[in-house]
Amino acid sequence: MAYANLKVTRREDGVAWIEFDRPKALNAFNTETLLELESALDVLSKDESLRVLVLTGAGEKAFVAGADIAEMAEMGAPRARVFSSVGHRVFEKLEKLPVPTIAAVNGFALGGGMEVALACDLIYAADKAKFGQPEVNLGVIPGFGGSQRLPRKIGPMRALELCFTGDIIAAAKAQEVGLVLEVFPAAELRAKVDEIAMKIASKAPLAISAMKRVVVEASACDPRTANALEQETFGVLFGSEDQKEGMKAFLEKRPADFRAR
Numbered sequence: 001m002a003y004a005n006l007k008v009t010r011r012e013d014g015v016a017w018i019e020f021d022r023p024k025a026l027n028a029f030n031t032e033t034l035l036e037l038e039s040a041l042d043v044l045s046k047d048e049s050l051r052v053l054v055l056t057g058a059g060e061k062a063f064v065a066g067a068d069i070a071e072m073a074e075m076g077a078p079r080a081r082v083f084s085s086v087g088h089r090v091f092e093k094l095e096k097l098p099v100p101t102i103a104a105v106n107g108f109a110l111g112g113g114m115e116v117a118l119a120c121d122l123i124y125a126a127d128k129a130k131f132g133q134p135e136v137n138l139g140v141i142p143g144f145g146g147s148q149r150l151p152r153k154i155g156p157m158r159a160l161e162l163c164f165t166g167d168i169i170a171a172a173k174a175q176e177v178g179l180v181l182e183v184f185p186a187a188e189l190r191a192k193v194d195e196i197a198m199k200i201a202s203k204a205p206l207a208i209s210a211m212k213r214v215v216v217e218a219s220a221c222d223p224r225t226a227n228a229l230e231q232e233t234f235g236v237l238f239g240s241e242d243q244k245e246g247m248k249a250f251l252e253k254r255p256a257d258f259r260a261r
């Protein structure tokens with residue numbers, strides 16, 4: 001997979017990394033980058049031995065500094081709607097990828113950059129990462145799902161404060177408000193996130209994707225339906241070889257050998 005603005009590394013151990021790499025614009029999302037991300041996700045979603053996907057930014061300064069302001073500056077309302085809908089479509093594919101996704105936020109995650117992190121299951125950050133929804137400084141609002149995903153992650157009042165003020169917050173503050181799980185020294189971010197990715201990759205794969213599906217689907221349905229989905233999915237997993245193996249291995253006091261079956 002070769003792209004102009006992304007580097008995709010798919011390792012033998014089932015972990016893939018996508019690096020946003022568009023240094024002249026601090027990795028900002030132009031349409032080309034969004035479509036490249038979509039194409040990479042389309043390939044990865046069919047990859048049956050993929051276990052975890054990590055997103056990060058190339059270089060030290062930026063994760064993704066937002067949607068591309070130079071491209072947006074030229075848009076009228078119809079093109080802006082299409083641009084927003086492309087971002088929504090791509091980030092929904094990311095959110096629904098059947099394996100866990102992790103944002104390893106190394107630098108600026110602003111506007112659309114924060115929105116792509118919000119579409120991931122887990123967010124970790126380097127100590128020098130910075131987060132913000134500064135769209136109000138440009139006369140617009142978040143357009144890649146941030147108005148929905150941010151309040152769900154940190155609560156509506158915190159989300160509105162960030163979006164009203166356009167403030168850029170440091171990683172420590174992002175952790176304090178629940179936007180980031182953990183903050184690591186910048187030089188250790190990739191290794192630490194890799195450890196977490198590999199730990200997840202070692203677990204029962206069908207259970208991990210079922211877990212993700214139950215949580216993602218639950219956010220779009222009422223609690224009764226969500227509880228029914230959990231019960232149904234719990235039952236379905238008992239038809240898997242991995243469930244038999246996991247429980248047998250526990251009783252035999254040995255590590256389980258999961259085969260995604």
Ligand code: HXC
Nearest residue numbers: 024025026028065066067068069070084110111112143144
């Ligand atoms: C296009 C960008 C960019 C962006 C930075 N650059 N962010 N280009 N779109 N979002 C470019 C700069 O123009 C500059 O290009 C180069 O990257 C380096 O950036 P500088 O500004 O010189 O760096 P610095 O002074 O260190 O400031 C870093 C920064 C600042 C604080 C991150 O670049 C910044 O505020 N960027 C914009 C952040 C933003 O508003 N993001 C939200 C966008 S709206 P040159 O050619 O001069 O070297 C959005 C909406 C999403 O994301 C929804 C859409 C539907």
